[in-house]
Amino acid sequence: METQNKSQKRNKIIYWVFTLWMSLGMVSTAIVQLMKNKDELTNFTHLGYPSYLMTIIGVWKILGVITVLIPKFPLLKEWAYAGFFFVMSGAVISHITVNDPFSKTFPAVLLLVLVIISWYFRPADRKLSVN
Numbered sequence: 322m323e324t325q326n327k328s329q330k331r332n333k334i335i336y337w338v339f340t341l342w343m344s345l346g347m348v349s350t351a352i353v354q355l356m357k358n359k360d361e362l363t364n365f366t367h368l369g370y371p372s373y374l375m376t377i378i379g380v381w382k383i384l385g386v387i388t389v390l391i392p393k394f395p396l397l398k399e400w401a402y403a404g405f406f407f408v409m410s411g412a413v414i415s416h417i418t419v420n421d422p423f424s425k426t427f428p429a430v431l432l433l434v435l436v437i438i439s440w441y442f443r444p445a446d447r448k449l450s451v452n
Contacts, residue, residue: 336442343435344390347382347405350432354379364425368415378408389439395449402440409433 353361354375365375385401388394412429 332442333444336439336444339435339442340389340439343405343432343439344386346428346432346435347386350428351379351382351386354382368412368419370415382408392446395447398443398447399449402436405436406433406440409436 354365357372357375361375362372365372381404385404388397388401409429409432413426413433416426416429
């Protein structure tokens with residue numbers, strides 16, 4: 322029983338460390354996108370996307386972070402994680418498609434990994450219950 326409690330505590334620590342790191346990354350990139358930062362705009366158009374998509378993705382990232390961090394609403398959390406996964410995996414694939422160096426692809430890879438780890442270690446009260 323003591324081992325199970327230690328495991329649950331360890332998993333909760335892993336969840337919160339990776340979730341906060343993921344949230345910080347999502348919010349910071351959302352702010353850069355919403356401000357239409359010159360470098361980000363150049364990067365975005367280099368990948369072949371229209372600039373207005375930055376606003377849409379930026380808003381959804383902020384809403385996703387809020388959803389993941391607040392208690393309850395497990396179905397919305399699943400949608401937020403799915404959205405994060407699609408956006409970040411799409412970013413990774415986009416960078417690879419245009420032959421960007423790994424230094425440009427790495428931030429998207431890192432956020433994708435953070436999303437997956439946060440989702441995997443989320444506590445039971447943040448998961449959909451399957452009955």
